[in-house]
Structures are given as C-alpha cells and as structure tokens.
Amino acid sequence: xxxxxxxxxxxxxxxxALAGCATxxxxxxxxGPAGASSTDDQEAARAYEQLLSAHADLHRAQAQAxxxxxxxxxxxxxxxxxxxxxxxxxxxxxxxxxxxxSTAAEHCADGKARCKTAIDAARTRGCPTKNxxxxxSPSR
Amino acid sequence: MIGRALPFVALLAALGCSRAPAGxxxxxxxxxxxxxxxADERLAAKDLAGARxxxxxxVRGEAPRHVPPDAxxxxxxxxxxxxxxxxxxxxxxxxALADAExxxxxxxxEDLFVxxxxxxxxxxxxxxxxxxxxxxxxxxxxxxxDRLLAQTLRESPGDAAPARGGxx
Numbered sequence: 001x002x003x004x005x006x007x008x009x010x011x012x013x014x015x016x017a018l019a020g021c022a023t024x025x026x027x028x029x030x031x032g033p034a035g036a037s038s039t040d041d042q043e044a045a046r047a048y049e050q051l052l053s054a055h056a057d058l059h060r061a062q063a064q065a066x067x068x069x070x071x072x073x074x075x076x077x078x079x080x081x082x083x084x085x086x087x088x089x090x091x092x093x094x095x096x097x098x099x100x101x102s103t104a105a106e107h108c109a110d111g112k113a114r115c116k117t118a119i120d121a122a123r124t125r126g127c128p129t130k131n132x133x134x135x136x137s138p139s140r
Numbered sequence: 141m142i143g144r145a146l147p148f149v150a151l152l153a154a155l156g157c158s159r160a161p162a163g164x165x166x167x168x169x170x171x172x173x174x175x176x177x178x179a180d181e182r183l184a185a186k187d188l189a190g191a192r193x194x195x196x197x198x199v200r201g202e203a204p205r206h207v208p209p210d211a212x213x214x215x216x217x218x219x220x221x222x223x224x225x226x227x228x229x230x231x232x233x234x235x236a237l238a239d240a241e242x243x244x245x246x247x248x249x250e251d252l253f254v255x256x257x258x259x260x261x262x263x264x265x266x267x268x269x270x271x272x273x274x275x276x277x278x279x280x281x282x283x284x285x286d287r288l289l290a291q292t293l294r295e296s297p298g299d300a301a302p303a304r305g306g307x308x
Contacts, residue, residue, distance in 0.1 A: 073296040080289040087259070087282040094266070094275045104275035111279060114286050121293055 068126035081122045085115040168207055172198045172215050179222065188230045195219050195226075199242075210249070217243045217253040224260040233267035240264060255284040 069077060088111030095108035123129055175198050182191035198219045203212045220243030227236035240261035248254055262277030 069296045073292065076292050077289065077296070080285050080292065083255070083285040084282055084289065087278045087285070090262075091275050091278045091282070094271045094278075098271060098275075103272055107275050107279040107282075111282050114282065118286070118289055121289065125293070125296070 074122075074125065074127035077122050077125060077127050081115075081118040081127075084111070084118045088112050088115040168204050169211065169215060172219065176219070176222070179226075183226075188226050192223055192226045192230075195223050199223070213247045213249070214251075214253050216246055217257055219243075220246075221253070221256045221260055224257070224264065228260065228263055228267065233264040237261060237264040237268070250284050250287055252284070252288070255281040258284070 088108070091104060091111045092108040095102060095104040098104045119129070175194050178194040179191040182188075182194055199216060203215070220239050224236040224239035224243070227233070227239055240257050243257045244254065244261070258277045258281035262274045262281065265271075265274035265277060
C-alpha cells in the first residue's frame with residue numbers, strides 16, 4: 001500500500017512538473033532561435049506524451065492487479081459501509097435542524113467523509129456498489 | 141437501520157461447540173435464543189408488551205459463572221438492545237433510554253452489540269428532543285462501524301486503502 005502510494009506520488013510530481021514546464025516553455029513568438037525552440041518543444045511534448053502513456057498503463061495494471069474481496073468479505077464490508085452511510089445521513093438530518101457551528105454539524109461533516117471513504121474502499125475491493133452517500137449537509 | 145447485532149449461532153460458534161458442556165454455556169445461550177424466538181412471535185402478532193416480557197428473564201436471570209464474559213455481555217447487550225427498540229416502538233423513549241444505558245453499562249467493546257445500543261440510545265434521545273445527544277450517539281456508533289470496516293479491510297486479502305479511523 002505504501003509502495004503504491006509512493007509510486008503515485010513519484011509519478012504525480014514529474015507529470016505536474018512537466019505540465020508546468022510545457023506551459024512555461026510553450027511557443028512564444030520572438031523568444032530565441034525558432035528552430036532550436038521548436039525542437040526542444042517537440043521533444044518535451046513527446047516525453048510528456050510518453051510519461052502520460054506510462055502513467056495510464058500503470059493505472060490500468062494496478063486496477064487489474066487489485067485483489068477482489070470474497071463474497072463473504074463483501075457482505076460484511078457492504079453492511080458496515082451501509083451502516084456508516086445511514087448513520088451519517090441521520091446525523092446530517094439532525095444537523096440541518098441545529099444552529100450553525102453545532103457539534104452535530106461537525107459530526108455530519110466527519111460522517112459524510114467516512115461514508116465516502118467506505119464507499120471507495122468497497123468499490124476498490126470489487127464489492128457491489130450502492131449509492132448511499134448522504135447528500136444532506138448542514139445548510140446553516 | 142441496524143437489525144439484530146449478531147445471531148446467536150455466531151455466539152455459539154464463538155464459544156466453540158466442543159467446549160460447550162451440556163447444561164453449561166451452550167444451554168444458557170440456547171435458552172436465551174428461545175426467549176428471543178418467542179419475542180419474535182409476539183412481535184409478529186403486534187404484541188409489544190408480550191415481546192418485552194419474554195425477553196425479561198434473560199436480563200433478570202444469572203448467567204452461569206463459566207460463560208465467557210464476552211459471550212455473556214453479547215447476549216445481554218443484544219437483549220437490552222431489543223428491549224429498548226420495543227420500548228421505542230411502544231412510544232416509551234425514556235424506558236428505552238434506561239434499557240440502552242443498562243446495556244452499555246455492561247461494557248463498551250468495539251463491536252456491533254455496543255454500536256446497536258448506541259443507535260437505539262440515540263433514537264431515544266431524538267424522541268426526547270435531545271438532538272445533540274442523539275447526534276453524538278449516532279456518531280459514536282458510526283465510529284465503531286468505521287473501525288470494524290478498517291479491521292475487515294485489513295484482514296481480507298488485498299491491499300486496498302483503509303477506511304479512515306481504524307487502520308494504523
């Protein structure tokens with residue numbers, strides 16, 4: 001897990017850096033010898049495309065390699081996810097009726113975040129999805 | 141939202157059939173299960189008072205000394221949970237609150253027995269118009285579910301990102 005996260009960070013940095021470079025070194029009129037600049041830009045663009053392609057390949061490989069949970073595990077994961085999301089929804093309903101800055105509003109925000117994380121975790125394991133994200137949020 | 145926490149079969153399995161002597165752990169739990177079945181029948185007949193009465197002997201009686209503490213707590217907390225839920229359905233949230241608190245006083249393990257009691261106590265608070273207390277109880281129950289999810293993800297094969305809160 002740590003290794004995978006590290007890989008993503010390592011990949012994300014050069015892509016961001018390259019994207020920044022591409023912007024900074026984009027075609028600009030009257031900025032040095034036209035031939036040299038154009039060649040550099042083309043090489044940078046090619047390198048960037050190759051990096052994007054490698055990034056996409058890695059993403060696909062990781063998705064295929066992700067072990068799926070057993071039906072028994074999925075049943076438990078799904079039940080716990082549904083409990084989390086149902087409770088978050090209930091808390092947010094209460095928070096909606098409370099003054100702003102209430103403890104219930106804090107619990108609502110936390111519960112919604114945990115619900116989303118639970119949904120993502122279940123999805124990553126290939127467990128059946130269910131749209132249970134509470135769409136309520138404290139309005140005041 | 142959350143039904144019976146765990147079936148009694150799970151408790152029996154946890155005890156281990158080979159370790160359950162006749163008339164010992166297994167019988168106490170089997171007796172409790174029978175009382176729950178009677179409660180189910182009464183509830184099906186819309187007899188809330190009858191259902192509650194059938195559960196009372198479980199919490200009033202003494203559990204045999206050799207019943208493992210966790211099994212005893214599980215049976216009693218599940219029973220208090222059901223009693224509190226019946227109280228709520230009967231429109232007696234203050235009684236539900238008292239039942240839930242008796243159940244929680246037996247121990248605060250990180251399991252669904254405790255989570256269910258927190259949910260039913262939250263519902264009692266809500267019925268008594270104590271919204272903040274209700275939200276706090278629901279959130280405490282949510283946190284238990286979140287930690288159990290993190291634990292399940294850790295124990296199941298694979299390397300998925302853990303749910304927040306539980307995984308180190």
